[in-house]
Amino acid sequence: MRSAVENVSYPEVLETDWLVIGGGAAGIMAAVRARELAPTCRVMVLEKANVTRSGCLAAGINAINAYLNPGETAASFLQYVKKEFAQQVRDDLVLSLAERLNEMTDRLAAWGLPIYRDEQGRYRQRGRASIQINGEAIKPLMAAALEASGAEVRNHAVVTDLIVTDGRVAGALYFDLHTGQFTAVRAKAVLIATGGASGIYQPNTGGAARHKQWYSPFNAGSGWAMALRAGAELTSLEMRFIALRVAHTMAPTGTIAQGVKAKQINGDGVNYVPNYAYAQGKPTTAELLWATMEEEKAGRGPCALDTRGLTPEQGDLLAQAYLCMCPTQVLQWADAEQRPETAAVPITGSEPYLVGGHGTAGLWVDVHRQTTIAGLYGAGDAVGGAPKKYVTGSMAEGAIAAEHALDHFLREAAAPHPGWTEALEQAWRRARQPLNNDAGATARQVEEALQAVMEYHAGGRSGGYRYEQSGIERAQQSLAQLSKAGAALGATTPYELMRVHEVRDRLLVAAALLVHQSHRRESRLPLYQSRTDYPAPDPQLDRTWLNTRRSHGRADADEELKLEILERVWEEAVPREQASEEPVPEEQAPGESAVRGGISA
């Protein structure tokens, strides 16, 4: 039986100047910035859920994790980020967003976000680069600022494809989740701000707890799949992000580790962190995860954050901090009839994610956040090379992209877009194709099969996050079969259509990830990118970035799309030898030419 969605009519075509895909932290700031600099600029935000509570920030947050506290500079922030990622970051991207972190924080304060202050009236510091906030309502506050900007917001608008003509982005195609109707939006420039990707690997807990994940289970890597189909490049997918989180709830641990400085203990009650040797003396985030998993492997788990001995008032403050970000943590304490001050909080590694806000996987962009396709930009968790950007860094990237797009595209007369009709036809054919398929397997079945393949062969949690060549090749064979199953998935309602596209997008992103994993024959970051057959770093790959892009194949059939890998060598803008904690003199800050000169394919 077919629903009305089968009979969808030819897409209506709308016009705008700046088209923003994804109404999260990055997308909202990109829209607001364009409107404040150019009040006549037409801005449209397409969001698959509702900007009020969509994306990573749905439940709120309790800290701003990228902020330059007194004494810190953009350059010192860069050095801190480089240490965390074995020097493998894009200096130009990190520096340019770091310069805007405090401006973004002040904007959030101006939008009404409550930020705690110390006795001197300064924002209250939590960790080196973080401050404490009451951020339960951060997303509704951002949504209100977006509305006040006058940008047009379309909620429940699921974007499936970019439309590219003549090597330049021309717009995007979406369908409405209520009606199933497709609409094409023609634009002068387009921003991908769809976040990162969860659901590539098997979740730690399955069944009714399958979405008890840290990263948003609704960010499916769609922007990356669209970008690949359109011919843009993705970088560093092999540099996954694996979070050390509260076991079972996957609640972030910084609230406890930084908030009350709790020690990490193993099952014997011993603080195990000093028992390991770290590359730079002090452990990085990845090394803390590695040490914890080593303890588990040695049978000394479960590891925990030792909160015992806190006062009941401190326990209540912790509970309040979690209610503002991950309320199930407080529910879990109640359910287990425990309180943090009486029982240590168990921690473990999460399923791996691909996310540019924490790690380095994502779109390959220049310093203005423009991709390799003219007029197509990226910002936030969707952009690679600049880890640890979090909320404020994501917003900064949205602002940077909007400013460049305004200067180069948005004020021009609309381009003629030769080939628009054919490009739209092709996108529409691909996007509605599942409506013609008969119901067979469900999206969830194919998604779970993908997750099992990645879990067992491509460095899932059960294998200690490590992998080897034979596993990657086996995963590639399985994925080729699964892509056929993905191509055969059918949908009868708009919601099912969204689910089918999410699974197909995850399959494509996973295929690209495997290409990256196969190509990087070294181990560079503990567990994030760690192989059993090449266990050491290869100095020859220092500064080598692996990128994938589409080589050939039909863009309207994912299973036929072929990917190629590129090695891009990127010189450091601030060489390691000068890696001091001092501010970088103006003339050493990376200029556009220095960056361009650094690229070689």
Next chain:
Amino acid sequence: MTLCIDRERCQGCNGHPRCADVCPGNLLVLGEQGQIASREPDDCWDCAACVKVCPRQALSLTLPPEVGGRGSRLWARQVGGKMHWTIVDGQGRTKNFVI
């Protein structure tokens, strides 16, 4: 099943369900009886966005057996500028927070 829907309380918001509007996963939908239902209960992220906007406190969170299952529940509602949280454990003991 982590989102609990109280069928006595849900009145469907006159056909414009507030909870369904804000769910980041588009999981909620009005059923035939004019009451809210989840399309896929296992897909809930437990973000509590729907819980917070329900004008009738018809929604609450609980823990599935995989990670709990002792029947504790969590409610939240916005009163003025503050969020009022109520957590009831398996023994029926209540804890309130106003943040």
